[in-house]
Amino acid sequence: MRPVVCLTLGAAAATMAFAQPAQKPPAFDAAEIHASPHSSQPFMSGGILRGGRYVLRKATMVDLIRTAYAVEADNVVGGPAWLESNRFDITAKIPPDTSPETAPLMLQRLLAERFKLAVHNDTKPVDAFVLSMGKGKPKLKEAAEGAGAPGCTPQMMGGGTPGSIRVSCHNVTMAAFALQLHQMAGGYLTMPVVDKTGLQGSWDVEIAWTARGALQMDGSDGISIFDAVEKLGLHLEAQKVSEPVIVVDSVDRKPTDNPANIAQALPPAPPAEFEVADIKPSAPGTSGGRGGFQPGGRIDLHGVPLRMLITLAWDLLPFDDIPGAPKFIDTANFDLVAKASTTMQSPGNGPPIEIDDLRMMLRKLLADRFKLTTHYEDRPVNAYTLVAAKPKLKKADPSNRTRCKTGPTPVGKDPAAEQGPPLFQAACQNMTMAQFAEQLQNIAPLYIRYPVQDSTGLEGAWDFTINFTPVPKNFGGGRFGGGGRGVAEGGGGGPRPDPSSSSTQAAPMAAEPTSALTLFDAVSRQLGLKLEMQKRNMPVLVIDHIEEKPTDN
Secondary structure: OOOOOOEOOOOOOHHHHOOOOOOOOOOOOEEEEEEOOOOOOOOOEEEEEEOOEEEEEEEOHHHHHHHHHOOOHHHEEEOOHHHHOOOEEEEEEOOOOOOOOOHHHHHHHHHHHHOOOEEEEEEEEEEEEEEEEOOOOOOOEEOOOOOOOOEEEEEEOOOOOOOEEEEEEEEEOHHHHHHHHHHHEOOOOOOOEEEOOOOOOOEEEEEEEEOHHHHHHHHHHOOOHHHHHHHOOEEEEEEEEEEEEEEEEEOOOOOOOOOOOHHHHOOOOOOOOEEEEEEEEOOOOOOOOEEEEEOOOEEEEEEEEHHHHHHHHHOOOOOOOOOOOOOHHHHOEEEEEEEEOHHHOOOOOOOOOOHHHHHHHHHHHHHHHHOOEEEEEEEEEEEEEEEEOOOOOEEOOOOOOOEEEEEEOOOOOOHHHOOOOOOEEEEEEEEEHHHHHHHHHHHOOOOOOOOOEEOOOOOOEEEEEEEEOOOOOOOOOOOOOOOOOOOOEOOOOOOOOOOOOOOOOOOOOOOOOOOOOOHHHHHHHHHOEEEEEEEEEEEEEEEEEOOOOOOOO
16 A cells, blocks of 8 residues: 655755854754664654654754755765764754744754754765756646645556556745655656756646556556656756755764753653544455545545554564464454544645654554554564675775665666666665664565674674665565655665665675575675574564454544
């Protein structure tokens, strides 16, 4: 099931991105900062004004800078090696009537005061896809005056091929449309998209294309994002362009201590819950699950198995074993229509519910309506250990950032000529083996369910790249929901993309060409390492009790 998500245009205008205020920026009333706990989905979430608070979760320093200055992650340069590895949670109390445009300025001040962040503006050549005018007159419609909040809404095309995607954008500038293309067509556009059309004003745009992973399967019916853009009278081409960048001069790895009265200034937020929820058994013959998120904090699901609701609520895989689960969680299908409380909704076209909040809301709903009770306990599971065989690794340059750039393999000149779906690539630099082992669960979640243990014995940091088939053979289904970008296309159904760094740079170390490699083959052949399965005790969700039918609405 693919949820329909409204994409925001972010904190706004490019003019704000590099403005250095002459006076001191506005400030949050109070702010708490702490290191993020371990997560199987280490991607930033939040950045939305809601309930008198501004919350950012699992944010690297690059995430924080790009959010504060409204730039792409690739346009944040310089700084220490840890800039993309350490993650932070920030919860801030905002003054009344704070606008979405003001919050990033407050974040700029917070970073300067608590992390001693110092930056300056510069211009540097970067790899990008350039959106320019094509042949003839562009087939775009000027937005009507007072057309409402700008935004783009992606959805699967009704009656189309499985990989067909249609996106409707309303009242968007070309700069905003370029940004949306990068976010929505990540399977093709592995670098930022830069607007060079010269078109002024706001536009309504309808565009449809075939997800890169389905392009070959759809044959003559498929259309790449490049051809879809050409049909609009525009053109997309990879180029090296000079772009404004934020240069990090200095920053502290550890923020200053939180204020002593932070618990009183920022008491815990009310529990996340649905304001109203209607859940009932699906009509006979209804199965498969359809629906998704709607604007305004509404969720509309039909024919959803009870297992699917549980896996979403606890971030499990659909085929995960759940001890204590009765058989009916796989056969009982339900329709769910729910609306978030007004305190959970964001103004305008912003995402109505964040995935972390949604999980907690579903947990409470299942507990209230199905009398579900659970606990975690350590049980032996099949987990992987990373060991050295004949390592093929390159010593890292310690001045480079520690990171793994992940995403589909860079698109070729003719994506339709690719043999099979695109491979997934992880290009890692300045990475220790312990850090790589920790990253593997995120890099390949359909292969690696539990954290990997490093037993390579290799010291120091390394540069390397692996390319592999993102979906294992005979895989029965992907993660329901997920916490990725929430975009139309993440590269053909592979591992979750990283919204904070969606572009794929040149690999630090050339990987051997391959057409269909499992993760295990890729680690062995390309890195000279090995993933061995072992029994280890890990926390496992156990169901104590669940009713087959929900209580009455």
